[in-house]
Amino acid sequence: MKGIVSVPAIELRGLVKDYGQVRALRGIDLSVDAGQIFGFLGPNGAGKTTTIRILLDLIRPTAGSACVLGLDAQRASMEVRRRVGYLPGDLRLYEGMRGHDFLDLVDSFRPEKRDPAYRGELLRRLDLDPSLAIRTLS
Secondary structure (H helix, E strand, C coil), X not given: CCCCCCCCCXXXXXXXXXXXXXXXXXXXXXXXXXXXXXXXXXXXXXXXXXXXXXXXXXXXCCEEEEEECCEECCCCHHHHHHHCCCCCXXXXXXXXXXXXXXXXXXXXXXXXXXXXXXXXXXXXXXXXXXXXXXXXXX
């Protein structure tokens, strides 16, 4: 289509992250086009989580820049987080919390968006029992 300008979904330029004497990221340059499937693969310590956390402005880079959907990851961090979902692999939730307790907690963040019918439909479609402890749910 004419007139449509496409920005990369992810764009990193010279991204560096130091933790004291340890350099976790060494000047990454990366561009991922919108609609492209891209995976962060590598051994522990390769910088995958560090890069994602910088993209979401959960940590700040030592040098370089990071953009998500054409937005500067630092200056527009709230807008980036509105548009991007992130579920860390090391997610820790409250011990003993049941599925329905967790869903109630999440609902409390945005009560105007609460929709019990939609919640019920998702639980049915995903075949989830909200009375189970969340640590038992995948």
